Structures are given as structure tokens and as C-alpha cells.
Amino acid sequence: MTLSVVVAGGGSAGHIEPALAFADAVRRAHPDAVVTALGTERGLDTTLIPARGYPLRLIPPVPLPRKPSKDLLRLPGRVRTAIGAVRDVLRDVDADVVVGFGGYVSLPAYLGARGRVPVVVHEANARAGLANKVGARFAAAVATAVPGTGLPHEQVVGMPLRRSITGLDRAGLRAEARAHFGLPADGPVLLVFGGSQGARTLNSAVAAALPGLAEAGVAVLHAHGKTGTAGPETAGYVPLPYIERMDLAYAAADAVLGRCGMTTVAEVTAVGLPAMYVPLPHGNGEQALNARPVVANGGGILVPDAETTGERVLAELLPLLGDPARLAAMGAAARASGHADADERLARLALDVALGATAGKGVR
CATH class of the missing domain: 3.40.50.2000 (Glycogen Phosphorylase B;)
Structure with a gap:
């Protein structure tokens, strides 16, 4: 037939x-x-x-x-x-x-x-x-x-x-992924992205948080957007206008800082990454609603755009990135809340x- x-x-x-x-x-x-x-x-x-x-x-x-x-x-x-x-x-x-x-x-x-x-x-x-x-x-x-x-x-x-996302072997690709982006082989990595055009709030917050992240040994892979601005040159900081290989970016990362459009939420949960979600402050509020089931399940943190500063990034993410057991638990909760x-x-x-x-x- x-x-x-x-x-x-x-x-x-x-x-x-x-x-x-x-x-x-x-x-x-x-x-x-x-x-x-x-x-x-x-x-x-x-x-x-x-x-x-x-x-x-x-x-x-x-x-x-x-x-x-x-x-x-x-x-x-x-x-x-x-x-x-x-x-x-x-x-x-x-x-x-x-x-x-x-x-x-x-x-x-x-x-x-x-x-x-x-x-x-x-x-x-x-x-x-x-x-x-x-x-x-x-x-x-x-x-x-x-x-x-x-x-x-x-x-x-x-x-x-895409199957390249839902079937991703993060652990198996970790070394290759970090080498691909020039990230340190060891230590936690924070992945930051706000869509193809970037996100001014996220870019500013990451730039302000970089000294604290570097001091704590956290590397950052930052997609700042084609029209966005990268943060200052810092050890362990890899800024890119756009990430072509999101599968490798997810494999390299331990946590995500990003917006919560439905595709982002679906991909991040499918690969089992904990995230700090920052919904767009415009529109009908759907981005916050997209992330709410994940947050309720313990797989993410929701922070309003107006409260997303360098200090808030450090306050929310440094304790998480420094606690492997909590990272694993939040990652498992994120995956359980998704639909791979x-x-x-x-x-x-x-x-x-x-x-x-x-x-x-x-x-x-």
C-alpha cells in the first residue's frame, strides 16, 4: 500500500x-x-x-x-x-x-x-x-x-x-565534542544560546558572569548570535556567532543557559541537560509556559528576563555546576519530562x- x-x-x-x-x-x-x-x-x-x-x-x-x-x-x-x-x-x-x-x-x-x-x-x-x-x-x-x-x-x-538529537550519546561524544570546540577536556561546561540571533539579555549576563565562572573552573560555550556581542576574552570561554553542530554542543555541555522556545526545551530535555531557562519578555507568555512542566519536574530553573544578570547566573548555576550528583539528578528529571x-x-x-x-x- x-x-x-x-x-x-x-x-x-x-x-x-x-x-x-x-x-x-x-x-x-x-x-x-x-x-x-x-x-x-x-x-x-x-x-x-x-x-x-x-x-x-x-x-x-x-x-x-x-x-x-x-x-x-x-x-x-x-x-x-x-x-x-x-x-x-x-x-x-x-x-x-x-x-x-x-x-x-x-x-x-x-x-x-x-x-x-x-x-x-x-x-x-x-x-x-x-x-x-x-x-x-x-x-x-x-x-x-x-x-x-x-x-x-x-x-x-x-x-x-531530529534523530541526531534524540539518539545522542552525550557521554560517548564528550571528548570529541570538547575537542571540536576547543574546550577543556575536564571540568564543567556551560552552554549558552538564545537562538540564531542571540539574546541581548543572555549575552550581557554571561559577559558579567565570566570572571566568576572562570575563577570556579567553569568553561563556557557561548553562541552570541550573528548580530550579538561576545563577552571579553577569558580562559575557557569559547564565543561563536552560531553553532552549526548543536549535537556536539549538547555533548560537550553539563548545563544550559537559554531561552525556552519549544524546540529548545524539547531538545534540552531530550538530551538530558539541566537548564536555567529565561523566557522572552515579549509576546503572550508562551515561553514560560513551555518550560513550566520541566521546571515542575525538577529538570530546570525559570528566571525572568529582567532578573537575569551576571550575579543571578552565578548564584543559580555555580552551585549546580559544582555538584555532579545534582547535575545528574536534574539531567535525569529533564529527560523524564521530555518526549524523545x-x-x-x-x-x-x-x-x-x-x-x-x-x-x-x-x-x-
């Missing part, structure tokens, strides 16, 4: 990466399955998706204006055009299921599939976005990374992640829906 799965997760890496991790899991479960990705010319779709070996079908982007404007008047026409393009793709690939991950690619995908192809929605954040709120109203299944999204009939499966098999759980859910759809069409 040949299954045809369409994934809609374009736009940002936060939507694309879980979509591709899910697609990989589908292929492992059904090597003959045809997986087609929907995307647009905007964002990272045309870069990331073909590089992973998946066919990409482009549809017109439908950005939602934040304020009343001429673009708002054009919105209905744009939506209709995008829905028509989606339906063309669904017919071309004889789709059995559409799996969406939110964002502006998913909205026309859900609307185009409605009444034609069953829909599965995956929501990564603690507070659902507009596209997934719409899709969830008529979805065959709704999967979430964390509980309490407010979406109907949610099933918590976790955040689909989320890609496979979501694949099983979507394939069950797809197989149900094929029952009415016959075996192809």
Missing part, C-alpha cells in the same frame, strides 16, 4: 524542523510512503526542505496583516488563491492525510484539505496559534507538544526532533488517520 502524506510546516525553522523530523519518522515506518512538503518562496522552505530530500510544492504565501491596511482587503483573494494551489497539490499526489505544524503555510493547507483529505494538527507551543486554532476545529486528530493548549481533543505527543519519541508517536497517529482514509479508496 502506497501512502501519500502532505506536510505543511513552512516559514521558520521552528515550523520546518519538526515537520521534517515527522517526515523522517513516516519514512522509517513506511519506506514506500510518499511525503510531500508544502511551502512558499518566503522563509527557509526552499533551503531546508529540499536539502533533506523531500519534494517541495510551492503555494502563494498568505501573511496575516497585524493592522488594518490595504493588505487586509486583499486577504480573502489571497486565501482563495492559496487554497486553490493546495487543492491542486492534494489531487496531484492523491493525498491520504495533511499534517500541519502551524504558521502561514498551514492555514491554506487546512482550508484546502477540509472535506477532501483528513487533517492532523500539531501544535508546538503552550498557546496555540491562529492557523492551528482553525485547523483543530475539523481535524481528525490534534497533537500537542505540551498539555493545556486549549485546542479540542488534544493528545500530548511532544515535539518531533515524539516523532514516532506523531507518525503513528497520522498514519492511523491515513490508513483509515485509504480504506475507503482501496489499496493502490
Whole structure:
């Protein structure tokens, strides 16, 4: 039986990466399955998706204006055009299921599939976005990374992640990872990152904490962002604009200081690292909600952005990094609060829906 799965997760890496991790899991479960990705010319779709070996079908982007404007008047026409393009793709690939991950690619995908192809929605954040709120109203299944999204009939499966992360042997790669970054072979290492653009609060706090960290023998691997500023040159301090090999960064580290976007929280818990999470002070507060289950389970510390100073970093992390037993206990709690098999759980859910759809069409 040949299954045809369409994934809609374009736009940002936060939507694309879980979509591709899910697609990989589908292929492992059904090597003959045809997986087609929907995307647009905007964002990272045309870069990331073909590089992973998946066919990409482009549809017109439908950005939602934040304020009343001429673009708002054009919105209905744009939506209709995008829905028509989606339906063309669904017919071309004889789709059995559409799996969406939110964002502006998913909205026309859900609307185009409605009444034609069953829909599965995956929501990564603690507070659902507009596209997934719409899709969830008529979805065959709704999967979430964390509980309490407010979406109907949610099933918590976790955040689909790359196998290079969920299957990471941190202990086995430790020596190689530290040599790769030029970090000391022995002693604790703190990994600091705030996303591809860095985070000004984290960068400032780390810079202020460096003398105390160095005095305590703590090395620091710091991704300060392409537009961010590194701290002063200090023994054991390795600043980088961006870390390409996050698997090796996790293997080199003993603890993390970072934001708490859902991908970050999912990866850090999957590899079993304790963390000091600093949620973004803007938006709807979803970052703090993303980290709350981990913190409640004893796998992390949550510190408000306004309180994240060099002194607070030292106060929270020096006792932790100097206590191997506590590091191990928090790491185990972090891993227990995560969902390292989320890609496979979501694949099983979507394939069950797809197989149900094929029952009415016959075996192809």
C-alpha cells in the first residue's frame, strides 16, 4: 500500500524542523510512503526542505496583516488563491492525510484539505496559534507538544526532533565534542544560546558572569548570535556567532543557559541537560509556559528576563555546576519530562488517520 502524506510546516525553522523530523519518522515506518512538503518562496522552505530530500510544492504565501491596511482587503483573494494551489497539490499526489505544524503555510493547507483529505494538527507551543486554532476545529486528530493548549481533543505527543538529537550519546561524544570546540577536556561546561540571533539579555549576563565562572573552573560555550556581542576574552570561554553542530554542543555541555522556545526545551530535555531557562519578555507568555512542566519536574530553573544578570547566573548555576550528583539528578528529571519519541508517536497517529482514509479508496 502506497501512502501519500502532505506536510505543511513552512516559514521558520521552528515550523520546518519538526515537520521534517515527522517526515523522517513516516519514512522509517513506511519506506514506500510518499511525503510531500508544502511551502512558499518566503522563509527557509526552499533551503531546508529540499536539502533533506523531500519534494517541495510551492503555494502563494498568505501573511496575516497585524493592522488594518490595504493588505487586509486583499486577504480573502489571497486565501482563495492559496487554497486553490493546495487543492491542486492534494489531487496531484492523491493525498491520504495533511499534517500541519502551524504558521502561514498551514492555514491554506487546512482550508484546502477540509472535506477532501483528513487533517492532523500539531501544535508546538503552550498557546496555540491562529492557523492551528482553525485547523483543530475539523481535524481528525490534534497533537500537542505540551498539555493545556486549549485546542479540542488534544493528545500530548511532544515535539518531533531530529534523530541526531534524540539518539545522542552525550557521554560517548564528550571528548570529541570538547575537542571540536576547543574546550577543556575536564571540568564543567556551560552552554549558552538564545537562538540564531542571540539574546541581548543572555549575552550581557554571561559577559558579567565570566570572571566568576572562570575563577570556579567553569568553561563556557557561548553562541552570541550573528548580530550579538561576545563577552571579553577569558580562559575557557569559547564565543561563536552560531553553532552549526548543536549535537556536539549538547555533548560537550553539563548545563544550559537559554531561552525556552519549544524546540529548545524539547531538545534540552531530550538530551538530558539541566537548564536555567529565561523566557522572552515579549509576546503572550508562551515561553514560560513551555518550560513550566520541566521546571515542575525538577529538570530546570525559570528566571525572568529582567532578573537575569551576571550575579543571578552565578548564584543559580555555580552551585549546580559544582555538584555532579545534582547535575545528574536534574539531567535525569529533564529527560523524564521530555518526549524523545515524539516523532514516532506523531507518525503513528497520522498514519492511523491515513490508513483509515485509504480504506475507503482501496489499496493502490
